[in-house]
Every structure is written in structure tokens, then in C-alpha cells.
Amino acid sequence: MKNSWRRRSLPLCAAALLALSGCGIDHIRTLREAEQTFSRAAEQENRLRHAQLADTGQGVSGAALTGDLADSTGYRVAAEMTGKLIREKRAELEQDKLLCTAYVIRAFSLWRLGEFAQAVETSRQPCGDASAAPRDRALLRVVDALVGIDESNARIANKERSEAEYQTTKTQIDQALAKFADADAGLARGHPLRAYLFAARFAALRVAQVAPNREGLTGTAESAPRTEALARVDEMLLEYRRYLRCQLRLTGIPEHTSVSHWATLFGKKLPVNAVACDS
């Protein structure tokens, strides 16, 4: 009797499970697709940038400064997917603690599409429990800083060269660096996002290094802020090397190639002595 009951119940269970499983996780599947689409677009963009790294001519002429995207389709698709998802499935995303992830994908996609105001607005939306998604929370906090670097970078490449332009850039870069430091402080010391935040800070300092010259400043007006930026680079480089060695345990000699990459970009000699880790 019991077996007969089980025989009848199993197909029903399976049917109900299949019916429910399709509709209950659709929003998660969609978010996952958006996440993967965004990652592919970012990887494509970064690959292009990496290919340009060694091309001296780009940096000298300023052609690489504008950061125009060769193909923004992936970001557009990811932005639209997450926009619709947040509009229609906000409650489900919140319940599954995925709202922050959805906002990250949307805000970052809009940022790379150049829709800065919307990107910043998206990043400021509340998305629930801070401890549930440390990476996402930190990323949402730095969207306006990333936008600030992009805007500053565009400013140093434009035709207008003036002290006022430089001051706007300086303010934006200082604010961006403060934001990055703030986001970094909220992360566990070995969190992988710290590597990205270091890279973003180096990017900001690089803009700070070239901005005085590109805005037409000369003499001390040019060299003093450049020197100040370089002093921050020194500090940052030390902190970065400590993170690589002590947190990520990249203890090889020579050090990770990104150290020499940043040192070359800023015109700094390669550090010789290994950094010490706290016990």
C-alpha cells in the first residue's frame, strides 16, 4: 500500500518540482546571464587596453587617453537586462540577496557606456544587508570615483588648457582617492577586490601625474602637484607590494609583474628590497 502511494506521488513531485523550478529561479538565471555578459565585455575592453600597454606612441600622442570603447554592445545588453530585472523582480532579488549584484552590473555597465549620471544614481540605491555582499557594496561605493577619473581623463585630453581645468581635475582625483581608500578600508585585508581598487588608485594618480602638463602649467605650478602625486604613488606602491606579498602570498622574486608595470608607467625605479610583512 505504502509503495503504491509512493509510486503515485513521485511523478507528481517531479512534475511540480520542474514546474516550480523554471519559474522560481528565472530572475537568478537572468542576473547570471547579465553578469556573464558584463564580464565578457569588460574582459574584451581590458584585453584591448592590455594590447596597448606597450605602445609608447599611444601615450605620447594622447590617443589612448579618451578610452573610447570599440564595442559597447555587451555593456548595453547587461545594462538593459539588469534594468528590467530590477524594475520587475526587485522583491525577488532582494529576498535572494542579489539586489546589490544587480545594481553593480547595471551601474558599472552604464559607467562604461558613458552614462555617468545614471551610473552614479544607480550606485546610490539601497540594496540591503552590507555583510551579504562585501565586493558589491564596495564597488557601489566607488562608482562616482571611477566616473571622476574618466571625466578627468577626458578633460586632460580636450583642447582647453587652463588652471581652472586643472583645479577641477585635482578636486575630482582627490575625491576619488578618498573614496577608494574608504572602500578599501571596509574590506578584509586579503580580499581580491583590493587588487582592483589599487589599480583604480594608480589610474587616478596617473591622471594626476600628467594633468598639470596637459593643462599647460609650467615651472613649479606643474612640478609641485606632479611631485605630490608621485609621493602618493610611492606610498601606494609600498602598500600594494605588501598586499601582494603578505595577503596574496605572491612571494616570488622578481615581484609580481604588475609592480614593475606601475613603476614604469610612473617613471619610478623598480623597488629592490622585499617588503616586510607584519607577524
Next chain:
Amino acid sequence: MPASADVVLFAIRSAIRVNEQVRRGFAGMVSAEEIHLPLPSFPSSPSVETARTYYEADGAQYLEGDAKLRTLFDRWQQLGEAEALEFVRCYQEHWALDAANAAPAGSVLAADLTWDDYRALLTVRQWQRGGDKSPSLLQRAAGTLIEIAVDYHLQVPGAVNTASPNGKLVKAFLEAIDEVQFAEGSQHMLGTRLVDALFVSVLETLRDHPELAADSERGRLLVKTVAGDLTGKAQKLIEAAPDQLARDRVQDFAATLFPSLLTSAAATVVADPRRFIGLGRQAQVDLISGVGTAILGSLQDRKLGLETLFSRETLEAAVRAVLVAAARHPQLLGAKGEGAGKLVAAVAKELGDDANVIGPGLLPELVRLVLEKGAENLDILLPDKNQPERHLLARALKAVLPVLAAKPPAGAKWKPALRSEDALALAEALLDEVVRNPQWVTDEAAAKSPRLGEVVGAVLAALRNEAGPRLRRESAVAILAAAVEAVGRRLELGVKDAQGRHVVAAVVGAIVKTVHGDGAALEAAWLFAREEALQRLTQLILDEIAQAGEPAKLLGRVQAFLDEAVERIRKGTPWWWDELAPLLREHLAKGG
């Protein structure tokens, strides 16, 4: 009726409960997944500001005595594009010089930032590795695994029910993945893509080979051990790989190898247990796993590029052959098949160059052939286990392939180049012959001058010289195979005569000349130009001369026979195939 209502309500409650678990698990996985992040736009290459900074401080000594550099340095804000470029180039040279001087003697210089390293730094997980919420490999992959399981649910009944045989195997796989160990500080890890592919393999193998789950305990042990060992080995190879390309290759090859191992296990250990007699359940599983990890390990020979060689089908056949060989000859390949990888790699390396000249796709098929044909008699064919490249079947093919790959000589009457499929068909016949008679490659003389290659070369040369353009490649291959078989039966046919001709080649030359030659009788040419007729005639003659006739006089007597047969056909005298053999025997038996 109340019972029906209970059943319905139970089904709904169960489904909701399970669905909730699925949803929660899936959401957790998506939240934990890595994302790749873009950097803001910034001056990402060294510029004049970089160069100025350097020469102001760390590189100041280079300005002394270098007037041109000094001018570039002083005028840095007024430089034209070409001068700016020169300034930056000077900087890059001096910076590199500094780096080289500062490096301790004998140390390696820092390399450029590779795409691999760049990518790794910008790919970010939700949580820190090793932290409380750090996802394991299984957790990272779980999102897709759930989707895959739902997709396969109807095709593999019971796959998600751990009380069923299929479910037990699925669980064993998931447990194996959950136990994969990562070295402290390892920067590169197995991707979830590989786990997804392995999981699909498990489900497809269960669908196509239900017998694997029939012996539940052995199946569970097999899936868990093979999945665990293979992913463990793949992780080690990934950690040792020099770049992302190499890491991707490891994962792709492991994904192809895993289903081959499972299906081979089903086809050999489960379906044909007699071949594995004497091996206990654990020993069988260890053998399969050992063969798999050994083959995966052969990826370390990057020059060989084993991962690009095999299709799934050829790899499966090769794995099956190696499994049989390892089970039958543990003294040669190790109790756990440890020597399997070296054997596969050695055979591929031995044949690679010549096979690739003939055509793409030939090499994996030849490797499969060598392994399949030699599996049962490996103790005879592999005289020294430490020298797998001396596998006699590989040596036999190595002697023949250059002959087949050679272009037709100038003036040849029959010119078609042999293609991969021709070489493969011939190789199959030749290897069968060598397995029947290993003397082809084992005796001293063969080692110095490979007789097989000589015979094939001589017969092919006879075809090139005497056959007309109508001869099809398939017939040529059949004639070559028949000639080798005849020599296998009678050594004198493969030995050079007083005029320096191999008897068998001279006979083949006479046959095709009679049929295809310039002076061939039209009626005979018409009849024997049919492929099956030519092949039948050749086979008949080679069969007979393999048994009778004085070697020095064979050619003349075969020619006399051919002339008489052609004359009969030309004159319209009735004849039958059955009469030709006795007629030839008469000629071969003549004195004088």
C-alpha cells in the same frame, strides 16, 4: 479520494521545499561568482611626463654627457610628436638598463605584465578565499550544476535521488569535486567550466551506459575516484602551467578525457570483465584512474600538443586500448597504468612528423591503431618498457609513412598522392600483418634497414612506373596490402633479386603493366580495369606465388601466365576465374 488529495498536497509541499533549496543555493552561487571589472580610462602607456619624472630623479645620471637627451629633457613641454616619442624611448631603454643592473646576479628579470596576470588582478570574487564565506569549487560551480541537472532530469531518471543507483553516482561525483585540494597561495585554479563539462559527462554516461550504475558500488567508486584524481591532476598542471593558454588547454583536455574514461570503463571493465580477470574492484578503478591521470600528465610535453591531437572519438578508442593493454600487461605499463601517458605520447611523437605531411587527422587515428592492435600482445611488441617509442608497431609505421608521404617521381605514370584515408587503410592492413608476423620489425636486419618500408616503397614505385592514370587509389592500397601479406608469408618475395628488384614489386609491376600499360590488349584492359577484377587478379597471383615457384623465375612465369590469360580473353575463348589459379600453378610448376 482523500488519499489522492494527500498525495497532491504532499507533492506540492515537497516541490516547494526542494525548489526553495534550489533557489537559495542557486542565488548563493550567483552572488559568489567572479566578475571581471573594467578599469577607468587613464594614460596607460609611458608618456613625456613619465620620462620627465624619471630623469628628474632616478635617471638623472643619464643626462650627464648626453646633450641630445638633455635637450629633450629641458624642452619636454615643447616637444613635437616625434621628439616626444624619442624622449619616451630613451626613458624605456634607461629604465630597462636600471632594472637589469639592479637585479641580483643570476636572477631572472621581471617580465612584462602579461594578459594573464592583468586578467587575474581584475577578476574579482565576492568573498576572500579561505574566509568563512569563501566558496569551494563545488559551491562556485553549483549554479550551473543545478541548471544542468534540471535539463537532464528526464533523460537520467533518478539522477537527483540519492537512493537510486544513478543518484548515488551523481552524489559521488559531487563529493569528489568538493574534495579537490588547492595548494596554499595558488593563484590559478580549476575553473567552473571544467566542473560543468565533467558533470554533463557523468549524466550523459549514465544515460548512455546504464550498466555503469547497475553495479552501484563499483560505479560510485569509479566516478568518485576518476573525477577526484583527474581534477586533482588537472589542478596541479594548472598551477604549473606558464600561461592562461596552457591552463585552458589542460581544462579542455581534461573535459574531453573524462567522458572517454567513463565510457571506456563501461565498455571494457563492465561490459567485458574477462579482460580484467584477476583484478579486484578497487584495482580496476585504480587502473582506469591511473591511465586517465597518466594521459593527462603527458600534457606536460607541450611541444607534442597532445590536447590538440585527439577528437573525443579517437581519444576514447585510444583510452580503451590502453586500458586493455594496462590490464593485460601491468609489468609494462604499471599496476595503475602509470606508463600509459608515456606510451601514448611516445607513439604520437614517433609518428607525428610523417603523418602530418600526409594529411590532417591521420596521426590520432594511427596512434589509436597502434594502441588497439598492440594491446593484447604488448609484451611482444614493447620489448623495453623504458623505451615506449620502440613500440614495434610504431616502428613499423614509422618505416612506411615516409614512403607514403613521398611525392611521385618525375616521369611517373601513376601520380595521385596518397591521402590520409589511404594511409590509414594501408596502415590497418600492415599492422595486422606485423601483429601476425612481428619478424617484420624484430630481426636484426629489419632494425638496420626496415624491410616493411622497403617492400612498400618498391611496390609503390612499381605502381607509379607501370600503372596508368586509371588506377584508383583504393586499388593501389589493396595491392600494397596484398603484396606485404605475400611477403609476410614468403620472405624471398621481399628480397632483391640479381637485378636489384624486389620480386613482389616486379610481379605487381607486371600485372598492372598488362592491365594498364601502353601495349595492353584492349579486351584484357577492359576486363581487368574494373577495380574488383584487378584486385582479384593481383590477390590470386600473390597468393599463389607466396606458396610456390622458384624465386628467380617467378617473374617470367607470372608474365607467361598473364600473356596466356590475356590471349584467351582476346580470342574470346571461354574462361572462368576458377580456371586461373590452376593455370597459374601450371606455369609456376614448369621447369627450365
